Amino acid sequence: MKKILPITIVLIILCLGAIYQNNSNLNLVVFKLTNKNEIKEGDLVYRVSLFSIFPVGEAVFFNKEIQEYEGKKVYYLRADAKTISIPSVFFSASVVLGSYIDMQDNNPLLFKQRIKISGKPDVAKEITYDQKNGIMSIAGVERSILPNTQDFLSVIFNLRKMDLSKTTDFDMNINTNQKNYALKGKVTPREILVNNKTYKAYIINADISRRDKNPYHKSKITIELLSDKENIPVIIRVFTAGALINAKLVQIK
Numbered sequence: 001m002k003k004i005l006p007i008t009i010v011l012i013i014l015c016l017g018a019i020y021q022n023n024s025n026l027n028l029v030v031f032k033l034t035n036k037n038e039i040k041e042g043d044l045v046y047r048v049s050l051f052s053i054f055p056v057g058e059a060v061f062f063n064k065e066i067q068e069y070e071g072k073k074v075y076y077l078r079a080d081a082k083t084i085s086i087p088s089v090f091f092s093a094s095v096v097l098g099s100y101i102d103m104q105d106n107n108p109l110l111f112k113q114r115i116k117i118s119g120k121p122d123v124a125k126e127i128t129y130d131q132k133n134g135i136m137s138i139a140g141v142e143r144s145i146l147p148n149t150q151d152f153l154s155v156i157f158n159l160r161k162m163d164l165s166k167t168t169d170f171d172m173n174i175n176t177n178q179k180n181y182a183l184k185g186k187v188t189p190r191e192i193l194v195n196n197k198t199y200k201a202y203i204i205n206a207d208i209s210r211r212d213k214n215p216y217h218k219s220k221i222t223i224e225l226l227s228d229k230e231n232i233p234v235i236i237r238v239f240t241a242g243a244l245i246n247a248k249l250v251q252i253k
Contacts, residue, residue, distance in 0.1 A: 031195065032250075052237070082095075106157065107148055108153075164187050164202040
């Protein structure tokens, strides 16, 4: 009995380490995708885990569409996320995000968000952006925004379109609530070898903080991307409120 306990602890640690590597190692994730011939354009499906170990949900970033908004053609972006079956026994939640993007400057014109949490009323939010006049409107309340203010989906969209080979750092404005936030990041190029093929990749390390220097609203985000026709986010890690959330690309439909 005395020997079984330490052996069990070692096995658990090894298993957790293997799961962490499986969710966090860029080479391993790309290896699985290439075996499915799935390095392509399409809907990006992510498995979401807590601390890069415990699976908690799934998220899908749908491929952009061209739609009409206020009489002109725009890009429409959508992302859905939900808890998976095991956590849903205790807690279930889902979120649907939608963003209408100006095709000329890739800035958002309208952002929609709907959150469902078990046992609570649904929460819906709609934001319109007047980028020219530096104003956004939420439920009839207007707030000042900075030039080229982004929402969550347009940030990812712009990073996917960015020429990372010519970028060493960037600074974006974000506002989807009340306060203006900054997304400041640095870009590091790298190459990975998978199945005897070299892929160009980039690592983005960024900080999210309030423009008014409030010290209590800060998060860190790391995005590992493959550079193809456009940048494909393969692994996204967000550290916020003491928790590490990891999203690993598992399928491109």
